[in-house]
Amino acid sequence: MTRQLTAREAGLLNCHVCGQLSRAGAGHGLVRCPRCRAPLHMRKPASLATTWALTLAAAILYVPANLLPMMTTASLLGSQEDTIMSGVIFLWQSGSWPLAAVVFFASVMVPLLKIIALIYLAASVQRHSRLRLIQRTRLYRMVEFVGRWSMLDIYVITLLVALVQFQGLATIQAGPAAVAFGAVVVLTMFAAMSFDPRLIWDPIAGPAPSDDHRHD
């Protein structure tokens, strides 16, 4: 690959809202985009530390989200508690296996893979890895794109609770896993947003002309 110049090497700040480039001043403090007034940063501030903190918090909450009951169904036949996984198994056994696959993927696999991917991205950036730059950028893009679909189970619970309110016949209540699971989704989304993919490419670039812009 031919050596190409990045905005940081050229001492230019790229506005994350409108894409306007502006020269980085030598001063400190908040710099704003001359065109849209958005705050400018050479890299997202405290990107790695924030990503680590949010990802670890999500990893911890992933455990109760999967072990605690997601919902409690009370009917004439008694009451039954369901975790995310037992909900998937119920869908599978009742014959709607495409839907079981969708729920399994969105609620179990996506959050797990997302947490692993974020840990890998943060760790490789921290080690200044120069390997697989394009693949890691693609991974980041995928994490950002797919994260929202984990909200699926939260919405399913909302509707089940709201619809199944037949007093005496059947009622459904949300369980504690719903809160933990919602937190996992929100935390991983914030973690992906706070990660700056440009950090992946920084090891192969030269130093910035001004050295007062921390990026980690």
Next chain:
Amino acid sequence: MPAPDAHLSLPATLIACHECDLLQTEPRLAPGETARCARCGAFLARNPPDSLDRTLALTCTAAVLYVLANIYPLVGLEMQGRQVQVTLASALHILWQDGMAPVAALVGVTTLLFPLLELAMILIVLVPLRLGRVSPRLAPFFRLVRSVKPWGMVEVFLLGMLVSLVKLSHLATVILGTAFWAMAALIVVLTFAARAFDTRLVWQTPVAEPAP
């Protein structure tokens, strides 16, 4: 507070990739073409034909569908002669009463509040632009559109509705409400609106002009 140097000193076509920071010149795009980063393949810009008019038309349609999706019942259940119907707001209310306030808040923000904010902000930015009135005061609204966008999840909600209905179809008769179809249409319209929206329109207007 130090101000960055005037941006006019840089060539207008010079841009940097948001994902790998590579400097490159933005190619002139024919209508319908998309520019991607030469190094990492990230999306840089698109030139949708007739962007302003189409985005405005689709956003107005979306606003009407949004209202329909919120005032009519989404889905209903019939079980042994008893019928239950829920709107989005009543579903949130039940969940809140059920002691699941954080979950209800999360659902409300992602399906009610943020889609509404996004639609409102797009209209606030684009209507003056269409009327030829450009003001740098619009910039904060557009920044709000960008920060709110990832949190509007109407399409995930629709899939969630389908999953819950399949789960319930063994238990009771499922009735799809007006709002269900309005929401399905809303997702299609929002997708087309996002594709039609050339964000550069907001910025390619001369902002250096001081307000009179």
